[in-house]
Amino acid sequence: MIGDGRCDSGEAFAAPGKAGTMEGPARLQPYLRRPPDSLAKVLAKVPEGVLAIRGVACECDRDALVFSIELNEEEGIAELTCRKCRRTIHLYDRSVAWGLPRKEGGRPKVFPYKCSCGGHAFQVAIGMEYPQDPVSEEDMLQFSIAAACLACDEISIAFDDEGD
Ligand SMILES: [Zn+2]
Ligand SMILES: [Zn+2]
DSSP states (O other): OOSOOOOOOOOOEEOSSOSSGGGOOGGGGGGEEOOOHHHHHHHOOOOSSEEEEEEEOOSSOTTOOOEEEEEETTTTEEEEEETTTOOEEEEEEHHHHTTOOOSSSSOOOOEEOOOTTSOOOEEEEEEEEEOSSOSSTTOOSEEEEEEEETTTOOEEEEEEEEOO
């Protein structure tokens, strides 16, 4: 396992700034944990605004830290599926973040993310960068997912979407 992965607190690993909206959307708070250091490191950067980095654990079990990742990079959609309970966590949707509803109805298809080794089970952390004065908790400058493959320990940036 990578990092200690403990779910002991929802404490933000964030640059100083306003609390509240800049710690990520309220809908995601039940899943957000202190990130493993190895994943936090790859998400750390000098932010234009305020950067929050969080680990992700499922609600079904405090030790449910393993997910498959489903993406649609073109449409800017990222989801996780818990390997224990199969629940889907909708992490990010560009149309929500940018406040631009999609014209066609229905949610675009998502595709499984794979490690270069072919593995598809990951421990996950997310990076959420907010402007200094966000208009909402979804108003992110950038949303990134760092993933540690359980099969080979490789760490990759699985998803990265930049706001306008
Ligand atoms: Zn679960
Ligand atoms: Zn791998």
